[in-house]
Amino acid sequence: MADDLFKALADPTRRTILDELAEQSGQTLFEICSRLSMKHRLGISRQGVSQHLAVLEAAGLVETRREGRYKFHDLNTAPLRQITERWPAPAPSGPEESPS
């Protein structure tokens, strides 16, 4: 599971997809492709985007839902908690512990 997560995050295009889904949830494949090509000037095929989405879905970062004939993609940031739980920020030392 952790391997899937880190692999998913290791690619800049996949991080851009997550950025766009954070801006607007519930996007069709067409909208994601439009954003990548028009906003980010990424020359990537629809199949390529589908493959990136499959990697993100395997990592649990993207979830899909069908509504009638349409399929929408949503961001799920819950798996990212694994990172902060594994490497928690050091607790700030209280003033009483600081050397005088």
Added chain:
Amino acid sequence: MRIHLTSVFVDDQAKALRFYTEVLGFVKKYDVPVGETDRWLTVVSPEEPGGTELLLEPAGHPAVKPYRDALAADGIPLAQFAVSDVRAEYERLSGLGVRFTQEPLEMGPVTTAVFDDTCGNLIQIATQPEEMSSPS
């Protein structure tokens, strides 16, 4: 050569005519019976009565459903219409109960949105940037 007519497949021609005229605001140009149940049914924009016609074509062919279902699942529109203000059209059409699969999205000079025409198709509306609308 020029583009005189293009078409979308529609589940029900009478319903499609209502949607394309009463909701979208196009006007009927030709309505001619073809065979027992089908019609040669076209609409045009009132802004351009002599312009390109849109044929509302019966979706009876067995290839139409799998073709359209696959494109709909991925949110791919089957036609694009130009509007002067995508957001205003989005507000107007949403108020009439039209369902959008993509809300207005600004991408550089272009703004687009995608809606369901209730007849089996997704339609994209887009602003025409100045540099694209005037070929001179």
